[in-house]
Amino acid sequence: MNKLNITEHVSLKKYTTFRCGGEARFFAEPSSFVEVSDLLAFASSESMPVFVMGMGSNILVSDSGFDGLVIRLGRNMGEISLMDTGDSSFEIDCGAGAPLALLGNLAVKEGLEGCEFCCGIPGSVGGGVFMNAGAYGREIKDIAVSVTYLEAGEVKTVPASSCEFGYRKSIFTKGDSVILGLKVRLDKGDASAIRAYAEELRVKRANSQPIDVPSAGSTFKRPEGYFAGKLIQDCGLKGFALDDSGAQVSPKHSGFIVNNDGRASAKDVYRLIMYVSDTVFGKTGVRLEPEVRLIGDFS
Numbered sequence: 001m002n003k004l005n006i007t008e009h010v011s012l013k014k015y016t017t018f019r020c021g022g023e024a025r026f027f028a029e030p031s032s033f034v035e036v037s038d039l040l041a042f043a044s045s046e047s048m049p050v051f052v053m054g055m056g057s058n059i060l061v062s063d064s065g066f067d068g069l070v071i072r073l074g075r076n077m078g079e080i081s082l083m084d085t086g087d088s089s090f091e092i093d094c095g096a097g098a099p100l101a102l103l104g105n106l107a108v109k110e111g112l113e114g115c116e117f118c119c120g121i122p123g124s125v126g127g128g129v130f131m132n133a134g135a136y137g138r139e140i141k142d143i144a145v146s147v148t149y150l151e152a153g154e155v156k157t158v159p160a161s162s163c164e165f166g167y168r169k170s171i172f173t174k175g176d177s178v179i180l181g182l183k184v185r186l187d188k189g190d191a192s193a194i195r196a197y198a199e200e201l202r203v204k205r206a207n208s209q210p211i212d213v214p215s216a217g218s219t220f221k222r223p224e225g226y227f228a229g230k231l232i233q234d235c236g237l238k239g240f241a242l243d244d245s246g247a248q249v250s251p252k253h254s255g256f257i258v259n260n261d262g263r264a265s266a267k268d269v270y271r272l273i274m275y276v277s278d279t280v281f282g283k284t285g286v287r288l289e290p291e292v293r294l295i296g297d298f299s
């Protein structure tokens, strides 16, 4: 087990942006796809459930934790390299553990356009592919050329067109693959305009979202024809809290449920998510579904 660098009983609190939740029974941060593969083989031999995570910015882990192996793809698997294709576009190869912000910032620095939206998303490239993360009218699918992943012990690379990217979903949302990398292609543009646009998005985000309070971003998916935040606000729930646990509908953006000072338990956050969803349904007939992925037991 040492060979695989697995640790036991690791609190996942500090690995999630919600800053709550329990322990991983087993936890590993591999440095190569061979290590990922070995970890999966180990889990399979022990009939142990596996959860693969990136920067934990779109998950709520239950207070009882995850009774299995958590594989965290972080900076160890986050190499980024830039290649000139020779025709005014560039390709960037990103390891799944690289922060999306690093990809965005590199593109901005190099005067490459189309990746500015990544700068403010606090997730990893792997999580971004899995979720088809997006903001301000662009998504991962708009820049992706191909995705490399591990499935049943084999490393495969598929074109982006095979990834079934949709609103906050991809083909990987359905399966058990581990995303290892993403290749994007970007065109050269006007470097100062690109910098100015990235800054405009940064300011917009800082002014409208509670980015300095623990959360997992937009708690709910956007229901067809509506905006979750607007529905919640119209139901009078902006700033609403069930109790003084720390779980609250953000007073700054109703689409975010926040965990003030990281005081709330996952159960407190979950109860509020359910309350908001039920209240909005009761008042409007629209059912809000969590965008945040629930990990572990919430029954």
Ligand SMILES: Cc1cc2nc3c(=O)[nH]c(=O)nc-3n(C[C@H](O)[C@H](O)[C@H](O)COP(=O)(O)OP(=O)(O)OC[C@H]3O[C@@H](n4cnc5c(N)ncnc54)[C@H](O)[C@@H]3O)c2cc1C
Pocket: 017, 051, 052, 053, 054, 055, 056, 057, 058, 059, 073, 096, 120, 121, 122, 123, 124, 125, 126, 127, 128, 129, 130, 131, 132, 133, 134, 135, 172, 177, 178, 179, 180, 209, 210, 211, 215, 216, 217, 218, 293
């Ligand atoms: C303040 C804030 C603002 C946000 N703004 C945005 C936004 O503008 N747009 C947006 O789309 N999202 C936003 N998010 C949500 C989040 O950042 C994205 O969903 C991000 O893509 C999640 O990446 P992650 O690495 O944190 O994934 P995690 O939260 O670690 O995991 C999310 C899911 O992806 C899976 N996963 C992660 N990595 C892999 C991998 N390598 N292989 C297979 N599966 C994997 C996990 O199993 C899990 O199901 C925001 C979050 C916060 C806290």
